[in-house]
Each structure stands twice: as C-alpha cells, then as structure tokens.
C-alpha cells in the first residue's frame with residue numbers, strides 16, 4: 760500500500776503545483792485584447808492606481824469583495840472584482856465605463872435601490888482612483904503581497 764499512497768501524494772502535489780503555475784500564466788497572459796475585450800486601461804506605476812489601492816483597503820471594500828492585490832480582500836459576500844476591465848456590465852445594470860463605475864462606487868443605492876452594497880460616502884476623486892485600480896492589471900508583486 761505504501762508506494763500507492765506515495766504515488767497519490769506526489770500526483771496531487773504535482774496537480775497543485777501545476778495549477779498554481781497555470782493561474783500565474785493566466786494572470787500574466789491577459790494583457791492583450793482577446794475577443795474584443797478591452798485591455799487594462801492604466802499601468803500600475805500610475806499614481807491614481809496606487810492611491811486607489813490604498814483607498815480600497817481603507818474603505819474596507821474587501822470585507823465584502825475579493826480583490827486581487829488588496830491585502831485581506833478575500834471576502835465572498837459580493838462578486839469578486841478581478842480583471843474588472845473585462846466586464847461588460849457593472850452590477851448587471853450599467854455598461855462598464857469609467858463614469859458608470861465611479862457612479863456605482865459612490866452611489867450604488869441610487870443605481871440599484873436596496874442593493875446589498877451600501878453607500879460608503881466615497882468622494883468622486885476617491886471613486887476615480889478606485890476605478891483606476893480596478894481597471895489596471897495587478898502586478899505579480901501586488902498579488903504576492905495580499
């Protein structure tokens with residue numbers, strides 16, 4: 760029995776390692792335009808992206824959402840916000856444009872009365888920075904610092 764158990768362990772370890780690498784490859788491969796999907800709009804060296812990252816952490820968006828690159832943002836109460844530039848709709852309602860994303864972050868209750876996402880008192884400048892973060896492609900360093 761021993762060699763069989765050993766074999767199974769090695770196999771599942773291999774599966775785990777290879778799926779991690781597949782994940783890394785998928786994350787790094789998504790920089791071009793595929794099937795008409797938009798490219799990430801800003802680079803992570805952009806100042807507003809960094810500000811947005813800090814604001815998203817400070818406002819606790821990660822207490823409901825899982826957001827790549829934001830430390831501790833791994834909640835499952837709300838839709839995950841990864842690769843947001845690829846979404847067609849925001850909350851299934853609004854076309855995914857910068858202005859609409861800013862509107863949603865500031866005032867989800869106006870867009871969709873009664874939604875489980877509360878108005879958090881985010882200013883327009885703050886919402887624009889958060890949108891810049893959500894529209895950028897997280898770097899590997901950001902992902903590893905979660």
Ligand code: HEC
Pocket residue numbers: 815818819820821822823824836837838839840846848849850851863864871874875876877879881889
């Ligand atoms: C109390 C939980 C909660 C908090 C806190 C919260 N959200 Fe949400 N959020 C939700 C829920 C629930 C939805 C889904 C709403 C719907 O689709 O009707 C949502 C939807 C969204 C969407 C659209 C997602 C999609 O798949 O289209 C974005 C973008 C978003 N939230 C950003 C934020 C940001 C940025 C913050 C912090 C400022 C934040 N949320 C804080 C609960 C929350």
